[in-house]
Amino acid sequence: MSVLVYTENWDGKFKKLSYELVSYAKTVAALAGGDVTALSIGSVDQDELSTLGNYGASLVLSADAAPSGLDNQVYTSIIAAAMEKCGARILVLAHNNTGKALAPRLSVKLKAGLAAAVIAVPESAGPLVVNKKVYSGKAFAKVEILTDKAILTLSQNSFEICETGGTATVEAFDPDVDVAAAATSIQDVQKQEGKLLLSDADVVISGGRGMKSPDNWAPIEELATLLEGATACSRPVSDEGWRPHSEHTGQTGKIIAPNLYMAFGISGAIQHLAGVSSSKCIVAVNTDKDAPIFEAADYGIVGDALKVLPELISEIRAARAQ
Amino acid sequence: MRILVCISNVPDTTTKVKFSTDLTSFDDSGVQWIINPWDELALTRAMELKEDASNPVSGVSVVSVGSALVEPTLRKTLAIGADDAIRVDANSSDAHYVAAQLAAVAANGDYGAILCGIESSDYNGSAVGGMISEILGIPSVSAVSGLKFAGDKVVLSRDIDGGKEEVSVPAPFVAVVQKGIAREPRIAAMRGIMMARKKPLQVVPAVEAETFTAYKSFAMPEPKAPCRMVDADNVKELVHLLQNEAKVL
Ligand SMILES: Cc1cc2nc3c(=O)[nH]c(=O)nc-3n(C[C@H](O)[C@H](O)[C@H](O)COP(=O)(O)OP(=O)(O)OC[C@H]3O[C@@H](n4cnc5c(N)ncnc54)[C@H](O)[C@@H]3O)c2cc1C
Numbered sequence: 001m002s003v004l005v006y007t008e009n010w011d012g013k014f015k016k017l018s019y020e021l022v023s024y025a026k027t028v029a030a031l032a033g034g035d036v037t038a039l040s041i042g043s044v045d046q047d048e049l050s051t052l053g054n055y056g057a058s059l060v061l062s063a064d065a066a067p068s069g070l071d072n073q074v075y076t077s078i079i080a081a082a083m084e085k086c087g088a089r090i091l092v093l094a095h096n097n098t099g100k101a102l103a104p105r106l107s108v109k110l111k112a113g114l115a116a117a118v119i120a121v122p123e124s125a126g127p128l129v130v131n132k133k134v135y136s137g138k139a140f141a142k143v144e145i146l147t148d149k150a151i152l153t154l155s156q157n158s159f160e161i162c163e164t165g166g167t168a169t170v171e172a173f174d175p176d177v178d179v180a181a182a183a184t185s186i187q188d189v190q191k192q193e194g195k196l197l198l199s200d201a202d203v204v205i206s207g208g209r210g211m212k213s214p215d216n217w218a219p220i221e222e223l224a225t226l227l228e229g230a231t232a233c234s235r236p237v238s239d240e241g242w243r244p245h246s247e248h249t250g251q252t253g254k255i256i257a258p259n260l261y262m263a264f265g266i267s268g269a270i271q272h273l274a275g276v277s278s279s280k281c282i283v284a285v286n287t288d289k290d291a292p293i294f295e296a297a298d299y300g301i302v303g304d305a306l307k308v309l310p311e312l313i314s315e316i317r318a319a320r321a322q
Numbered sequence: 323m324r325i326l327v328c329i330s331n332v333p334d335t336t337t338k339v340k341f342s343t344d345l346t347s348f349d350d351s352g353v354q355w356i357i358n359p360w361d362e363l364a365l366t367r368a369m370e371l372k373e374d375a376s377n378p379v380s381g382v383s384v385v386s387v388g389s390a391l392v393e394p395t396l397r398k399t400l401a402i403g404a405d406d407a408i409r410v411d412a413n414s415s416d417a418h419y420v421a422a423q424l425a426a427v428a429a430n431g432d433y434g435a436i437l438c439g440i441e442s443s444d445y446n447g448s449a450v451g452g453m454i455s456e457i458l459g460i461p462s463v464s465a466v467s468g469l470k471f472a473g474d475k476v477v478l479s480r481d482i483d484g485g486k487e488e489v490s491v492p493a494p495f496v497a498v499v500q501k502g503i504a505r506e507p508r509i510a511a512m513r514g515i516m517m518a519r520k521k522p523l524q525v526v527p528a529v530e531a532e533t534f535t536a537y538k539s540f541a542m543p544e545p546k547a548p549c550r551m552v553d554a555d556n557v558k559e560l561v562h563l564l565q566n567e568a569k570v571l
Binding site (some may be wrong): 069071072073095097101102104107108112113114115116117131132134136139140142144147153184185187188189190192203246248252260270280283294295296297298302304308315316319 | 487489498542
């Protein structure tokens, strides 16, 4: 049973999640007995495309022609055509904005059961049974796919990227899809330039209402820069306009799973934890020793974030200088 | 244009999740049911659009798939301001089955915009909205955080990873909405609650539809080891632990 994986690129380069998806697809294909084909849509360099072999893809289909923005219908048609071309029965996408937009349409078009937000390799391939998050990460469920074909969207950072040293054949893919027929048209794009994407970051430094004022964010940014990470915040902070909405993490914001999540002045309300509790290591600094964040944290300091932050920055600098 | 808002009835977001002893079903004893938070924001935006006379919105309907237990939630949407409600009399946890029911309701009415929340806070499938659009063969835009009218087109803002886009779309369409689409959900006022009693809540039978998935069992996460506390005067110790024990620095 072969596996098709839809990879995503940004400015012509693969996103980190694409390597995670291909690594995951390789393990799924090993279980199901088949190969991995990776599909790339949009303009990506030949050299970049062939790197997918190193993560387990044996074939890379490159569909150069694409609408200027994500048109769900056109993309769905291209991916469905790729499924047919490589005879795959399992399709893997990321559980991000793009995957969430495309997977359900593909589920209907391909008559393929969809398991969304999966966190592990299926425990069996026939029938396909896989573990996924439910109740906003408060629990897990085993879902059985009842259809012949299956679609899995992988929760981010749930699978280690593994390099196999393999090589992939890159093939131009020109399906019979009218790209110009896109019903949606992009009127305006505002790209966040030069900043590490929150969803891609291994380290996330986050501030809550306990930071008291937007004027106090400089050390949060400094620490993020020092650790090559991204900044985030709790919902009231973005609602107040102290920080942009793109930084809001939690049930109604971004769901992230970095290696290190540091929460300064965040109470750890259940809705906040829903977005960050899959982080590998959580550090919390809060003045209230009973704040619920300490139940989710691995390391904690009861103290004033505004005092701890500068000390933390200088101690990390000192430790690194050694 | 009429707007159809799809409503999922979910446990309150602060619910302590429990399952039956054999772990095959959700234990709903003592659970408070609410409008799925993203659906509530979708409804709020639909009401704002309808109330502003410069928009071509003639009415807002809501629809939910479920047993009679979802009716209090539907009444709440009527109290908030929806004009009429439809309940599809069926129970299912499979996204395709549910989407097929909602698509059938949408196809039966003259709706220009169908709004769905990006996910439901129980199964987190992020599936239903996209599925409805594919079943109906109409455009969909996902991760929508803004919706306004511009002439005969509708302009949606959507979040992309690393930015924002404005997308125009012809009606009919499905918008899969998230936070930002409206600021705060509305609370029903007394007058709304009184009026809601008189508004139509129609119950329709389910249509034939396939089930694509089945939930076999549930599990709770492993309990976490207790948090290791470090003295506020010893930040150096925290750095040491993060470097040598957690190995994350
Ligand atoms: C349907 C729904 C969805 C929601 N979705 C989200 C979501 O996605 N994300 C989210 O974050 N929230 C969400 N919320 C809100 C959530 O319930 C909390 O209100 C919110 O997370 C609290 O943010 P906070 O911890 O920054 O602020 P507060 O609750 O005000 O807590 C501030 C914390 O800072 C501490 N503090 C104060 N001063 C200092 C100091 N000097 N140094 C250190 N600590 C200090 C306090 O002890 C306190 O613990 C949602 C709520 C609902 C109802």
